[in-house]
Structure formats: C-alpha cells, structure tokens
Amino acid sequence: MAVLLINAILAVTVTYAAGAKMEVYPPEVNRGYGETFTVDIMVSNIMAQELYAWEFTLSFHPGILEVLNVTRGGFLGTAGTTMWEIGMWGPEWDNDFGYVSAGDMLVDIYGPGATGSGVLATIEFEVKGIGVCILDLWNTELDTMTSGVPDLIPHSVADGLFDNRAEFVPPIANFSISHPGMIMPVVDQPITFDASPSVDPDGWIVSYDWDFGDGTSDSGMVLSHVFSEIGTYTVSLTVTDNDGNNTAASASIDIVEWMEGGEFPDILKAWPERYEWNEVAKGRELGLFGVVGNPTEDDFLVKVEFTIYDRESGAKLGSIITDPALIHGGGTLELSDIMDLRDTDWRVMRPHASYWSNARLSVNHKYDVFAKCYHKPADSDDWEVGFAAVDFGFKVLGAKHDVAMLGVTTNATDGVPQGSLLEIYVTVDNQGGNYDEPVTIVVKYKGLTQSGLVEERAIELKQQEKRTETFSLDTSGLATGPYLITVNLPSLTFEEDTLDNSGSCRISVIA
Numbered sequence: 001m002a003v004l005l006i007n008a009i010l011a012v013t014v015t016y017a018a019g020a021k022m023e024v025y026p027p028e029v030n031r032g033y034g035e036t037f038t039v040d041i042m043v044s045n046i047m048a049q050e051l052y053a054w055e056f057t058l059s060f061h062p063g064i065l066e067v068l069n070v071t072r073g074g075f076l077g078t079a080g081t082t083m084w085e086i087g088m089w090g091p092e093w094d095n096d097f098g099y100v101s102a103g104d105m106l107v108d109i110y111g112p113g114a115t116g117s118g119v120l121a122t123i124e125f126e127v128k129g130i131g132v133c134i135l136d137l138w139n140t141e142l143d144t145m146t147s148g149v150p151d152l153i154p155h156s157v158a159d160g161l162f163d164n165r166a167e168f169v170p171p172i173a174n175f176s177i178s179h180p181g182m183i184m185p186v187v188d189q190p191i192t193f194d195a196s197p198s199v200d201p202d203g204w205i206v207s208y209d210w211d212f213g214d215g216t217s218d219s220g221m222v223l224s225h226v227f228s229e230i231g232t233y234t235v236s237l238t239v240t241d242n243d244g245n246n247t248a249a250s251a252s253i254d255i256v257e258w259m260e261g262g263e264f265p266d267i268l269k270a271w272p273e274r275y276e277w278n279e280v281a282k283g284r285e286l287g288l289f290g291v292v293g294n295p296t297e298d299d300f301l302v303k304v305e306f307t308i309y310d311r312e313s314g315a316k317l318g319s320i321i322t323d324p325a326l327i328h329g330g331g332t333l334e335l336s337d338i339m340d341l342r343d344t345d346w347r348v349m350r351p352h353a354s355y356w357s358n359a360r361l362s363v364n365h366k367y368d369v370f371a372k373c374y375h376k377p378a379d380s381d382d383w384e385v386g387f388a389a390v391d392f393g394f395k396v397l398g399a400k401h402d403v404a405m406l407g408v409t410t411n412a413t414d415g416v417p418q419g420s421l422l423e424i425y426v427t428v429d430n431q432g433g434n435y436d437e438p439v440t441i442v443v444k445y446k447g448l449t450q451s452g453l454v455e456e457r458a459i460e461l462k463q464q465e466k467r468t469e470t471f472s473l474d475t476s477g478l479a480t481g482p483y484l485i486t487v488n489l490p491s492l493t494f495e496e497d498t499l500d501n502s503g504s505c506r507i508s509v510i511a
Helices: none
Strands: 021-025 036-051 053-059 065-072 092-094 099-105 114-127 132-146 149-152 156-158 160-163 176-178 191-194 205-211 217-219 222-225 231-241 246-255 266-272 279-281 285-293 300-310 316-321 325-327 332-340 365-376 384-397 403-410 421-430 437-447 451-461 466-474 481-488 502-510
Touching (some): 036 132, 132 481, 266 384, 316 332, 325 332
Antiparallel strands (some): 053 099, 053 132, 300 316, 437 481
C-alpha cells in the first residue's frame, strides 16, 4: 500500500475535535480452529473536523490467525469517491509476519468530508491455532483538511483481543521427583516432590495438595516425604487456581531396599535422552541411559550394553557399551553413553542415499534399543551377563530449525502491588537440529487502558539449550486492574512449527 501523500505535507494547527477514536470491533473474539470471522476497524466521534483520509496497521499472531481478505468500509465513501474505490489504493497483508495495513483518501479534497461514526475497513480472518493474541492497532492516522491542507485529527486507539481458550482455563498440574544421592528412591530416605512446573495460563495457583498413596497427605509447592515401607505408590498432586479450578496429576514411584539378597547386579531401567516422543534430530547426540541395581552385599564392576535394531526388519545394527564402573553392595548406579548421529558408524542418511554406503540410520525411521548389564568381581577377568533386558525406542528426524516457548510465569501470586517490580520468567528451548539459533524475545503488556513494550531482547540459543530469561516491568506507572503479559518469538527461517512460539499469562496490579 502506498504511504499516504498527506504524511509528507506540513500540517496546520487547528482546534481539534475531542473524543475521536479508532477501534477494533468487536473488542473480543472467540472462534474455533478452522473457523472464519470478521472484525471491523471503526471510527467514531468525527464531528468538529471532517474526515478526508485514514490509515492503520494491525498486527496479529501468525500462528493463531491468518488474513483471508480485507474490504473497504462505507464510512469515508459517504462523503464521495475514494482512492481505494477507483483502484489507486488498497490493502496489503503478510501472514508470515502477522500484519495487515490499509488506508484510503477522498479523491475530492475540497468537498465535504465524512462525519459521525462508521466502518473504515473489514478484515476477514481464519483461525489456524489455539491461543490468545492481541489485535494490535498501530501506525493509525486520521486526517482532515483545512483550506486544502491536510491536518491530523487526534484520536484514541482501542485494540482487540482474540482468545479461543476456555473462559476460565484450568491450571496444569505437573511435578518432579528427586532423591539426592540415590538413583532409585529408597525406603526411610527423604524424597523431594516439586510442583513448581505446574502453571495456570490465565491466573495463578493458590494451593498445592499432595496424596502420597501411603495414607498420608501434605500441602505445599516443594516438600519432602519419607516412605516407611518398600513398594509401589501412586503419588497425586492437585493444584487449585485463583478462579477455583483444579487439576490433578499423578505418578507411580517404586520404593526399594537393595539389601534384600539376590545373586548379581542387573539392569533395572533404561531410556534415551528425551526429546519430544523420543525423537532425535539429525546432527544431534542421543544420550543412552541405564540404571543398574546391586541386591547383594558385594561390590562389582558393571557395564551396560545398548544394542540397536531396525524396528521394521529386526536387523541388528550395532552396539554401544559404557565404560565399566564400580557398584557397591546394596547400591544403584546410572551408566550412560552417547550415540553421535554425526559419527561415521551412526551417520543419519536420507532413505536410499547410495552415496553414503556406510550409513546406518535413516531419516523418519524408528529403531529399538535393548539394554543389558554385564558384571564381574573386581579381581576377575570374566564378564557375566545379567538376566534382565530393558528396551526403548527412538525415531530419527531430519535436521530442522525450531525454537519453542515452554512457559511464561511471573513472581506474582495474589497480585502485583502498584509501584513494585514485576519479574517475568520466559523459558525458551532450541528444539531443532544441529544449529545455534539467534532468537529475539518480545515481551509486552496489555491492560484495559494501557499497553506497551516491556523489552525486546536478542539472545542466542546453543544446540539443545533450554534457557529461562528474566524480564522486569515497573508497575509504578500502571493503573490498577488486570493485564495480559504476551511473549512472542519471531519465526526462524525454515521453521515449520510456529504454534509454540508464543505464550502469555495474566496478572493483576493492585493498590
């Protein structure tokens, strides 16, 4: 769209009309995935000064919405023929970057202008994702004419809000279990339960209630618990948010005692370094982990062998064996090794790529890994194999560019006192292939009458790096009331999955 010619003409000072406004209508929209809807860009209270030209840009989240069409509203046309009407001006939009721009002007700048209220333009959207985004009006301009010379009309601007989440989003319950100094949780030893990974997308969590499955319960975000008997227990966490919604999560925990007798150390469990769905990208290193338990009173040297098989054909492709390590009687030990997907033996190939004749693994192919334990006394030369084997699978993906926002939280619990400093915690992850990714994190706030930029920060995420960045918002200049904190990561070049490039949370500024 051509820039309005009036932007380049010196304005004349006149007495402005009070209360002129440009706004998105309706102010809030909720539609399901795949549905379409329209919003009007409206102008109101054009009274003492007649309108001859207008312009705006509206930004939106490209992972949630997509512009289908923009049509001319009838308000300016009530005063005569417009430039848009005769095809000299028109709208433009970019769904990759998430913006739409439009403008119009009367052909006859010496005739009467438009007055009152009406629609400047109508934008048709299609819903491409689930989430919340601001329909952000900026670069807005309303112009009148005084003796044929353009003059700006001061006006207020009201953004719109698209939100197709539930009206009251329930919290997400999640927790971790750790047992320092122990690979497996052991009877009569303190075990830490941490519910800090739990989040509430539209508010904050007010309570954390635990049921440990052994007849006891407790409350708190982080606490420790001791199980007095061996066995398998189901631990449940219920989190409740400020709207009264609650969600539960549970996990099974095996409490062991490794002095029960037995013959030799053996494999207890094994797993790959977890990416989403056990997927690993070409060019990455895949960690292989195995836990060995020693139910005897004697010390042994142990090692774990990971054998890789093609899931479809069952063909054995090779093995990786960890370095030997000493495991004490009654103890457990975690052993690991790296499967380097850049290494010659395990190099990832595209299917049927004959020019890599020594390649073993193929893109978009699934593989099984069987882990088993070998043991021997420290003074022996002969390794013996254990009785148990543990298996897991993984899939190889092609190299890709992908960054993701894992969470947006704040230090606010029951509201932010006006004048205090709000800390905003943004967790981002490099989920792509073997690349360091430059990333710009854009943090904004939006209230009923105030909005602005918190910070735009450029960082570089190393390969496989997950990082939490802290941003600060001084609330001394903010009015009391609710605010939406939005965080966006601009899409990377060649990034296919952009639905996880944004996040938000709600806070309240209180007196």
